[in-house]
Amino acid sequence: xxxxxxxxxxxxxxxxxxxxxxxxxxxxxxxxxxxxxxxxxxxxxxxxxxxxxxxxxxxxxxxxxxxxxxxxxxxxxxxxxxxxxxxxxxxxxxxxxxxxxxxxxxxxxxxxxxxxxxxxxxxxxxxxxxxxxxxxxxxxxxxxxxxxxxxxxxxxxxxxxxxxxxxxxxxxxxxxxxxxxxxxxxxxxxxxxxxxxxxxxxxxxxxxxxxxxxxxxxxxxxxxxxxxxxxxxxxxxxxxx
Numbered sequence: 001x002x003x004x005x006x007x008x009x010x011x012x013x014x015x016x017x018x019x020x021x022x023x024x025x026x027x028x029x030x031x032x033x034x035x036x037x038x039x040x041x042x043x044x045x046x047x048x049x050x051x052x053x054x055x056x057x058x059x060x061x062x063x064x065x066x067x068x069x070x071x072x073x074x075x076x077x078x079x080x081x082x083x084x085x086x087x088x089x090x091x092x093x094x095x096x097x098x099x100x101x102x103x104x105x106x107x108x109x110x111x112x113x114x115x116x117x118x119x120x121x122x123x124x125x126x127x128x129x130x131x132x133x134x135x136x137x138x139x140x141x142x143x144x145x146x147x148x149x150x151x152x153x154x155x156x157x158x159x160x161x162x163x164x165x166x167x168x169x170x171x172x173x174x175x176x177x178x179x180x181x182x183x184x185x186x187x188x189x190x191x192x193x194x195x196x197x198x199x200x201x202x203x204x205x206x207x208x209x210x211x212x213x214x215x216x217x218x219x220x221x222x223x224x225x226x227x228x229x230x231x232x233x234x235x236x237x238x239x240x241x
Contacts, residue, residue: 069228111238161201
């Protein structure tokens with residue numbers, strides 16, 4: 001899910017009598033430059049985490065486990081196992097939210113695919129807590145403004161650790177399109193959050209097709225090097241798929 005600080009200059013009048021000004025010239029004092037404004041900590045710090053995603057399709061349940069790393073607005077995701085066993089492809093995914101691109105990299109084949117991030121993939125990443133909801137997404141030349149707010153419910157515990165249970169409300173403000181008036185579309189997620197971590201502890205939400213439960217474990221805020229987010233040399237781009 002970017003406030004801009006407003007700097008206000010306060011000017012105070014200086015009263016000096018003409019006689020004193022003529023008799024005693026004012027010394028020239030070079031003022032020290034003002035200190036730079038304090039920078040807030042990044043809203044989405046670099047981190048590493050183990051991630052488990054449980055998907056319920058009607059009566060079929062699938063569980064995926066893997067690794068997630070975040071560097072700014074880039075996400076590295078590798079799912080190594082599923083409820084049916086190890087994942088056969090030795091692959092991982094890179095999400096670049098600044099460029100709006102998704103990369104699928106296959107290590108053994110030394111190939112990769114590059115596709116634009118769809119609106120569904122962007123919204124799903126927001127729901128999972130990877131990137132902020134505040135911002136504007138352009139869909140078919142239409143600017144959709146996204147925002148979120150947290151509604152506290154109660155204190156709770158997850159795996160014996162104290163957390164906050166909240167309802168996170170997402171709002172998409174869609175402008176008028178032709179004869180269709182402007183509208184706001186809302187969706188919701190249950191979020192168990194620990195303020196000490198850069199990711200929620202657990203998130204539950206539903207789409208039109210599936211119910212999802214996303215859990216983050218062993219979250220460590222630490223610098224993540226750029227090498228994970230660079231396509232390996234000599235890998236061949238096979239886009240389009």
